[in-house]
Amino acid sequence: MKEYARITIDDVKRSDEAAALIDMQSRYLETLGYTEHGVRHVGYVSKTTANILRETGADERTVELGEIAGWLHDVGNSLSRTYHGLTGGALAYGMLVRIGMDPAEAAHVANAISNHEEETGVAGDALSSALILADKSDAHRSRINKKNYDEFDIHDRVNMSIKKNYLVVDRSKDVIRLVIIMDSTSAPMEYLQIYLARMVMCEKAATRLGYTFELVINGVLINHHKRSRGKLTLRSTEDVLSQD
Numbered sequence: 001m002k003e004y005a006r007i008t009i010d011d012v013k014r015s016d017e018a019a020a021l022i023d024m025q026s027r028y029l030e031t032l033g034y035t036e037h038g039v040r041h042v043g044y045v046s047k048t049t050a051n052i053l054r055e056t057g058a059d060e061r062t063v064e065l066g067e068i069a070g071w072l073h074d075v076g077n078s079l080s081r082t083y084h085g086l087t088g089g090a091l092a093y094g095m096l097v098r099i100g101m102d103p104a105e106a107a108h109v110a111n112a113i114s115n116h117e118e119e120t121g122v123a124g125d126a127l128s129s130a131l132i133l134a135d136k137s138d139a140h141r142s143r144i145n146k147k148n149y150d151e152f153d154i155h156d157r158v159n160m161s162i163k164k165n166y167l168v169v170d171r172s173k174d175v176i177r178l179v180i181i182m183d184s185t186s187a188p189m190e191y192l193q194i195y196l197a198r199m200v201m202c203e204k205a206a207t208r209l210g211y212t213f214e215l216v217i218n219g220v221l222i223n224h225h226k227r228s229r230g231k232l233t234l235r236s237t238e239d240v241l242s243q244d
């Protein structure tokens, strides 16, 4: 059986191929007017994916693979925005094997990358679930490209309005909570217009990890999941107008 080196995030960061693809994805999406997709974004996703995996009980090697998947997750954008999850998985697999990663681990990372976008992605395990939650939680005013800021663009407005956002893993309640604080530059309705499919994806990803996903915007729980305890009873002022 062939022995493979334990490839780490530092090995991946030293790779010329990874640096070239991340530089291309960043410059291409900036040209198209997208929010920031460079080392700030992939650095955030890398750290956050690892943190989610660690907090939810993954083994140390899976945490390391999460760091790598986060760093490389958007490299498909160096080719095209469309289907960049799938193309990114293919690019990352080849790159990781070339720098000496065990092909089984490279395939695991590639699978997570291929399934991080709502176009085609379905979380199959903890690694891909954590990557989805980390990536979709990165909306913030620091992602706006200041040269191209357009107040008539809903993505720019929503990102500009987000003053603070953070992800919490609450192990005592089995809840993963995304907390967003927006100002009046935009509104929760606009956030949901562009993020609804991604938030539904986060719900499924959290479920895959054995958690419930909560989205809290400006102190309000948007996706109410509290299960009713016991039998529901009517108040004295309530009458049922329909019966099944």
Ligand SMILES: [Fe+2]
Residues within 6 Å of the ligand: 073, 074, 084, 116, 117, 135
């Ligand atoms: Fe992406």
Ligand SMILES: [Fe+2]
Residues within 6 Å of the ligand: 041, 045, 073, 074, 135
């Ligand atoms: Fe991303």
